[in-house]
Every structure is written in C-alpha cells, then in structure tokens.
Amino acid sequence: MKCKICSANTDLVIDFGPMPIANGFIKSNDQDEYTFPMTVNFCPVCKMVQLGETVPPEKMFNDDYQFLSSTSTAMAKHFEMIARHLICELKNKEDPFVVELGCNDGIMLKHVAQSSIRHLGVEPSGNVARMARENGVEVTSEFFHARTAKKIIDQYGNADVIGGSNVFCHIEDINSVFEGIALLLKEDGTLYFEDPYIYDIIQKTSFDQIYDEHVYYYSGHSVQALGRRHGLELVDMLHQDVHGGSMRYILKKSGAQQPSERVKDWLQKERVLKLDQLEGYLDFKDRVDRISKTLNQKLSELKQMGERVVGYGATSKSTTLLNYAKVDASLVEYISDTTPNKINKLTPRTHIPIKPYEEFSRDHVNYTLLLAWNHEKEIRAKEEQYINRGGKFITFFPEVEIK
Numbered sequence: 001m002k003c004k005i006c007s008a009n010t011d012l013v014i015d016f017g018p019m020p021i022a023n024g025f026i027k028s029n030d031q032d033e034y035t036f037p038m039t040v041n042f043c044p045v046c047k048m049v050q051l052g053e054t055v056p057p058e059k060m061f062n063d064d065y066q067f068l069s070s071t072s073t074a075m076a077k078h079f080e081m082i083a084r085h086l087i088c089e090l091k092n093k094e095d096p097f098v099v100e101l102g103c104n105d106g107i108m109l110k111h112v113a114q115s116s117i118r119h120l121g122v123e124p125s126g127n128v129a130r131m132a133r134e135n136g137v138e139v140t141s142e143f144f145h146a147r148t149a150k151k152i153i154d155q156y157g158n159a160d161v162i163g164g165s166n167v168f169c170h171i172e173d174i175n176s177v178f179e180g181i182a183l184l185l186k187e188d189g190t191l192y193f194e195d196p197y198i199y200d201i202i203q204k205t206s207f208d209q210i211y212d213e214h215v216y217y218y219s220g221h222s223v224q225a226l227g228r229r230h231g232l233e234l235v236d237m238l239h240q241d242v243h244g245g246s247m248r249y250i251l252k253k254s255g256a257q258q259p260s261e262r263v264k265d266w267l268q269k270e271r272v273l274k275l276d277q278l279e280g281y282l283d284f285k286d287r288v289d290r291i292s293k294t295l296n297q298k299l300s301e302l303k304q305m306g307e308r309v310v311g312y313g314a315t316s317k318s319t320t321l322l323n324y325a326k327v328d329a330s331l332v333e334y335i336s337d338t339t340p341n342k343i344n345k346l347t348p349r350t351h352i353p354i355k356p357y358e359e360f361s362r363d364h365v366n367y368t369l370l371l372a373w374n375h376e377k378e379i380r381a382k383e384e385q386y387i388n389r390g391g392k393f394i395t396f397f398p399e400v401e402i403k
C-alpha cells in the first residue's frame, strides 16, 4: 500500500477485516450494509499513520450524516474556548477573516459570528451546513481544495486564521487541502487543526478511534513533514483532553515564527514511544486483540449470570469496537443516545437498537457499556443516581474494567 501523502511504500500495522461505515446506522435488520477492508498502515518516510483502503467521501458525508458536534456540554465549552481564544488573538487586526473547514453545526463559528468577525464555514454535509446557517454562521456547502480556496479569495480575500477540528483526519486528499490553505492563508496567518492524537491511541490502545472517517492519525512528526511539503512550519502543539486525547497543531508560513519548546518536547515524547518508526506500532494488534477478547468474555459472563447490559452513547467509534470484539444485540440489549436522528436505528452490522436517553434513565439495569468513554467525566457526573443505586460502567481502555 502506497502512502497517501508521499507515495512511499507503507507497512501494515493492523488488519481489522471488513468493517461497516461507522455512522452507517440502519433502519431495519435486512438493510444492505456497505463494508470495506479496514487496515492501518505506517509510512516510514513521512511518518503518517493512515487507513489502507478508504471509503468514498460521498458514502460518509452526505445529507444523512448523523454526527452533530453539539451533543455534549463539555464539547460545547471546548469549542467556545477555541472561539474566545481566536477572538482575543484577532482583536488588534483590521477586519480579520476566519475560515473553518468542516464547521459542522456551527458549534465554534457561531461565537465568532456573534462577535461580528468576518468568517466562513466550509461544510460539505448539507444537513449540518443548514444547522450552522440557522446558528447565524455564513457557510458554503462544499469540499475544500485549491479551487475552493481561489473562490473564497475572490469573494472574501485571504484568511487570517484557517482552522478545523476533527476534520483534517477525515480528508484523504489532505495534500490538496494544504495546497488550498497555502493559497488562502495570509503571510502572517495561522493554521490550526486538532484531531485524535496517535500518541494517546497507542498509549491507551484506544483502537475505536480507527474507523472509515479517520483516514489519518496525526503525530507531531507527520504534521511537520506534511506542513513542510506545502511551505508551512509546525510552530506549536497543544494537547487537548477531548475525543480521548487530541492534539491541536499550530502552523505558520515557513520562516514566520520559530517552533516553540512544546513542539520539541512532544517530538521527543513521540520518539520515546518510537512513533517515528514501525517499532512503536508492533505490539498494537496484540493489545487490541486482548482487549476485544476480554470484553466479549466479560459481557458473555454477565449474560450467563442473567444480568442485563445496555450501552451508553451510539458513538461513531463504537462501530469498530463492537464489530471487532463481536459485541452484538445478544450481549448488549440497547444503546441509549441523545441524538434525535440516531434513535430507533440499529448499530452498523452489530444491529443493537438505539433508544432515547429517557429509556435508560427510567430503566434499572446494573451494567452499562460506556461507549462514549471520551465523555466519562461528564457522564459519571450526570449519572450520579445510577451510580448511587449500584449501577456500574464497563470501560475498556487501556484494560476492561467494571466500576
């Protein structure tokens, strides 16, 4: 398999076998389900960890796209903080212009809009773009590349800030996005993007981050190499406690700013885990297999004991975990979720029914598989009553635990 960034030969890290689309929730058991052979590969030249085969974007990001950013209060705060930071940084600039790629329902840009800062969201999924518009955000509904960049420059001029959260990892032709960014960004402009960090994934064995939508699993090393291909330098790295551990990368046009000490520190930490070599990824598959087997065993034991188990949060990431660990509706009765368009659907291929949150709150189960583990703090605080009456959560990274 050739590297999608630099065309070098890559090495296989793990083969998950056929996997469905992570957000491909279905309406009935007999519905056809698309699958693709999911592997993860490492490029020894540009250090990018990436999916081998990918799924055409139209199959993932269409008008049925179920993912909404505004489902957690912690995430809403996180995006508001990004916006506050941007607004503060831009306050001395004359008529600044902010572009956000994959603005989703406007969770971040609505704050920028409320501060009357010129902005544009680029959001290919029509249904979520409409929600962003309803939130007062100016949006163009299309994919971003060099041609889109030229169109934006003609209409709005160059950008002071270009950003994206949990979107750069989605875009296979990321070289064309960087080409567009290099055109659109002002000479002293800033590019920031954040995505799940490979360091956290490897350290915690959080393999559920690996699914069709996540083509790339960035590191400081791979972002530095990618930026340099396009005349951009990685100047800062800010670790974020969201999505199970993310990294915010800050890039500037080459020569505009010296990399911070933090960049040097993170690159060193990555070298300690050997994430710049295949060696750092060699025992990942064994750890993934151990967790999957243990989880399946524990759920089967609970079932044999006559216990009911339900799931919490029909996350995209749970599609990988449930499918790889072979956890289906025979082991997990239903999954509760607060997202209206997931309710009454079934999880991809494992066919676990998704029920409204109210069902969970009035049900008296003792065991809950915490599929939205990235929101554990928020959920444990919200579910004080469940915990106080003896309810337990089952978590699985870095080891399966019932607590």
Ligand code: TYD
Binding pocket: 067, 071, 072, 073, 312, 313, 314, 315, 316, 317, 318, 336, 337, 338, 339, 342, 357, 372, 374, 375, 378, 379, 382
């Ligand atoms: P998310 O964290 O975005 O993960 P992913 O990117 O893997 O989809 O998804 C969280 C899901 O969990 C979303 O469907 C909403 C649901 N959820 C609840 O049902 N209740 C909650 O309290 C929280 C925080 C999330």
